[in-house]
Amino acid sequence: MFDSIRGSDGRSIARRTFLQRSAFLFQSGISAGAIGLSWLMNDGGGSASRAAERGAGAAGERVHPALPGFPHHPPRAKALIYLHMNGGPSQLDLFDYKPGLAEFFDKDLPDSIRQGQRITTMTSGQKRLPVAPSKFKFQQHGASGTWVSELLPYTARHIDSIGLIKTVHTNAINHDPACTFVMTGSEVPGKASIGSWVSYGLGSESNNLPSFVVLTPTWSSGAAAQALFTRMWSSGFLPTSHNGVALRSVGDPVLYVRNPPGVGAADRRTLLDGLAEMNDLRFQELRDPEIKTRIAQYEMAFRMQSSVPELTDLANEPAETLERYGPEVRKPGTFAASALLARRMIERGVRVVQILHRGWDQHGNLPRDITSQCFDTDQPIAALLDDLKQRGLLDQTLVAWGGEFGRTVYSQGTLTSDNYGRDHHPRNFCMWLAGGGIRGGVTFGETDDFSYNVVRDPCHVNDLNATILHCLGIDHEQFRFKFQGLEQRLTGVEPVRVISELLA
Numbered sequence: 001m002f003d004s005i006r007g008s009d010g011r012s013i014a015r016r017t018f019l020q021r022s023a024f025l026f027q028s029g030i031s032a033g034a035i036g037l038s039w040l041m042n043d044g045g046g047s048a049s050r051a052a053e054r055g056a057g058a059a060g061e062r063v064h065p066a067l068p069g070f071p072h073h074p075p076r077a078k079a080l081i082y083l084h085m086n087g088g089p090s091q092l093d094l095f096d097y098k099p100g101l102a103e104f105f106d107k108d109l110p111d112s113i114r115q116g117q118r119i120t121t122m123t124s125g126q127k128r129l130p131v132a133p134s135k136f137k138f139q140q141h142g143a144s145g146t147w148v149s150e151l152l153p154y155t156a157r158h159i160d161s162i163g164l165i166k167t168v169h170t171n172a173i174n175h176d177p178a179c180t181f182v183m184t185g186s187e188v189p190g191k192a193s194i195g196s197w198v199s200y201g202l203g204s205e206s207n208n209l210p211s212f213v214v215l216t217p218t219w220s221s222g223a224a225a226q227a228l229f230t231r232m233w234s235s236g237f238l239p240t241s242h243n244g245v246a247l248r249s250v251g252d253p254v255l256y257v258r259n260p261p262g263v264g265a266a267d268r269r270t271l272l273d274g275l276a277e278m279n280d281l282r283f284q285e286l287r288d289p290e291i292k293t294r295i296a297q298y299e300m301a302f303r304m305q306s307s308v309p310e311l312t313d314l315a316n317e318p319a320e321t322l323e324r325y326g327p328e329v330r331k332p333g334t335f336a337a338s339a340l341l342a343r344r345m346i347e348r349g350v351r352v353v354q355i356l357h358r359g360w361d362q363h364g365n366l367p368r369d370i371t372s373q374c375f376d377t378d379q380p381i382a383a384l385l386d387d388l389k390q391r392g393l394l395d396q397t398l399v400a401w402g403g404e405f406g407r408t409v410y411s412q413g414t415l416t417s418d419n420y421g422r423d424h425h426p427r428n429f430c431m432w433l434a435g436g437g438i439r440g441g442v443t444f445g446e447t448d449d450f451s452y453n454v455v456r457d458p459c460h461v462n463d464l465n466a467t468i469l470h471c472l473g474i475d476h477e478q479f480r481f482k483f484q485g486l487e488q489r490l491t492g493v494e495p496v497r498v499i500s501e502l503l504a
Contacts, residue, residue, distance in 0.1 A: 064204035064211040064241075064351070071202065071473025076504065077398035077436025078205075080198055080352045080472065081342050083381065085373070086179065087226055087360030090407035090422055091430040093134045093370055096166055096451045097147035101133035101409065104450075105417075109410045113450050120173055122363060122412060123423045129410035131450070132420040135367055144441035151374040154382035160441040161385065161394075162434045163502040167445025167454045170405055170426045170461045175226045175361065178404035178426065183232045185462050185490045192236035192481070194465055195352040197490045199242040200235070200481075201474055205349030208307035210245040212352040213345055215338040221372035223365070225358035233354055237483040240290065244354060247308075247341075248333075311344055324386060326379040339380035343387045346397055360403055363412050364421035385434060394435045398471045400464075402431030409450045428454050431464060437471030439504040462491040463499055470498045 092098060109129040123129065137150045142160035155162075172178035177187040184191035192200070195212040204211030214233045219225065233244030283291040314322065314330070317340070322329050329336040335357050342353040357377055362369045381401065388394035406429025407422030414420075428447045434440065445457035466476040469490065476496070480487040 061207075062203060062205070063207040064199065066203040067201050072475040072478055073473050075436070075471065075473025076396075077471045078202075078396045079346045079350065079398070080195070080468065081346065081384070081397060081399045082195065082352070082354045083377075083399065083401045084179075084183075084232075084354065084356045085360045085377070085401070085403040086228065086356050086358045087175070087362070088178075088403045088405045088407055088424060088429070089360045089373075090134075090362065090366060090370060091166070091428070092407060092409060092422070092451050093136055093366070094149045094152060094374075095147070095164060095430040095432075096428075096447060097138040097149075098133070098409075098449060098451055099138075100449050101131060104131040105133055106130045106415055109450065109452075113448065113452050115453070117427065118173060119408070120424050123408070123410070126412070129408075130415045131409055132411035132415050132422065135418060135420075142441060144443070146441070146443055151371060152378050154379045158382055158385050158434065161389075162432045162440055163438045164430065164432045164443045165445055165459050165464065165499070165502070166428065166430050166443060166447055167457055168402065168429050168431045168459045168461060168464060169454060170429075172405070173424050173426050175404060175424075176229065178424075179226075179229070179232055182402070182404045182461050184236065185465055185492050189231050190236055191231075191488070192238045192242075192490070193231070193233050193244065194468065194490060195233055195244050195354050196235040196238050196242040197479065198352050198469075198472060198474075200238045201479060202351055202472065204351040206351075207349075209311065209345065209348055209350050211350065212242060212244045213350055213354070214244040214246040215341060215353070215355045216246060217335040217338040217355065217357055217376075218333050219335070219357060219359035219373065220376050221359045221369040223359050223362070223369045226361055228356055228358065232356065237488060238481060244352075247312075307348075311348065312341065314340065321383075321387065324383040326383070328376070329380070335376045336380040336383075339384040340387075343384055343391075343393070346388070346393055347391070362407070362421060363423060365419065366407075366421050367419060388435065397435045398437060398468060399434045400431065400468060401433075403429065405429050406451075409452055425452070427452060433467070433471075433502060437504055438502055442502055444499060444501050457501075459499060460496060462494075462496040466491045466496050467499045467502060470503070 107130065109131055114129070134149070138147045139150070139156070140146065141148050141156040144160055146159045146164060148156040148159060170178055170181055172181050172187050180189060180191075181187045183193045185194075195214070199211040212233070216228060230246075233246065235242040279291050282288075312332075314337070321340075325336045325340050327336075328334040329340055331337060335355070338355050342355060345353050357373070359369065359373055385394065385399065388397055388399075405424055405426040408425045410423075412421040412423045428451065445459055446455050447453065448455050469476045469479065476489060476491045476498075480489050482488070
């Protein structure tokens with residue numbers, strides 16, 4: 001194509017003058033339409049072969065290959081589904097059963113328990129910190145006899161498949177830094193998210209979908225929710241091709257993925273091939289790896305034009321499967337629909353699926369709002385575990401559930417027997433893992449009688465991240481990326497450990 005676009009010295013005009021693409025096309029007297037027409041008339045099947053050369057489906061090739069030497073050891077899980085309950089679910093009302101709190105109702109939190117620890121400005125001005133026992137009933141479930149709240153009857157059925165951690169703790173006390181910390185291993189923005197790290201190291205088996213996909217479903221509590229920041233699924237300093245691709249909950253899943261009226265697939269293919277050749281020229285000049293990333297992203301967008309509509313069409317799902325996920329599954333953008341999409345993506349070779357459900361920041365009206373949140377998520381999560389298990393996917397898929405921190409035992413605002421709120425609590429909260437590499441029915445760690453301090457087996461956020469990487473076959477200490485003179489790691493520079501007690 002470019003042989004006819006030469007200067008008097010025989011060198012490529014684009015190569016010699018570093019023209020911008022638009023200026024290059026204009027000064028060369030070639031429009032995108034002319035390129036398309038010329039190629040449609042003369043190229044025949046050549047564009048398809050060039051697309052294959054760029055990794056769009058050549059036999060045996062992977063668009064998202066793993067790094068050399070990865071995984072470090074045989075993985076127990078090949079994929080990750082991360083269910084993030086944004087806002088901080090109350091461990092006291094879901095998993096950390098404290099029956100002795102009933103006798104402390106409306107009494108001040110003892111100083112011996114608080115130990116002068118920092119609390120937020122939202123409650124530091126209260127004259128009292130009255131203890132608020134959970135109003136919800138707990139029962140033991142499964143052969144393990146694990147206590148689970150009545151709010152989670154569906155999840156409780158799977159308790160013998162779950163490794164429950166009661167003693168997760170974090171450094172941050174406010175949402176933005178805490179969310180950044182749990183997803184990137186650091187409170188400092190600009191780091192790579194766990195999904196991007198996994199995508200970078202292990203790649204993906206799908207040539208038609210991104211290796212890392214993010215879903216942000218609606219929530220039904222009606223409560224205001226914290227903003228979601230893209231740094232929670234950003235690739236940070238890693239190549240941008242490992243950014244999480246967020247599918248929209250309403251309308252087209254991906255903006256502009258559809259061709260505009262009058263533009264067919266052949267037209268789009270021709271235009272992208274021309275653009276790729278220009279990008280190739282630019283890469284030869286600058287050797288900027290982001291140019292190759294840009295080419296790959298254009299190609300992925302082209303393949304997603306057919307793969308995304310097929311992915312999001314639930315019409316062929318069996319009626320019993322849809323029924324299992326609950327009545328909300330047929331509503332696009334709900335948590336139930338997102339959970340089913342997560343299974344469909346894992347089936348299609350996507351490496352990481354992250355679902356971020358908002359509305360768990362319950363400073364007031366907690367009993368009402370947490371009931372709504374559990375209605376959104378409990379049945380679909382159990383259905384997802386069932387679905388993965390029935391299809392033989394759970395043994396090779398790691399499912400993680402949790403928030404960015406927990407909630408306080410004392411009430412924020414007015415306390416009654418039926419209503420209370422809870423402030424942020426980073427000292428201990430509950431998360432769980434299930435699936436590939438996890439020993440089900442295990443409870444790790446213990447907290448004090450007020451669910452305020454860890455008394456046995458602490459688990460730092462980065463201990464959890466090290467454990468997730470281990471299940472995926474990655475040694476967190478060897479998984480590094482040099483940036484700004486430092487060997488960056490998801491798990492940071494301080495000592496952390498894989499929680500071996502959770503491993504099968």
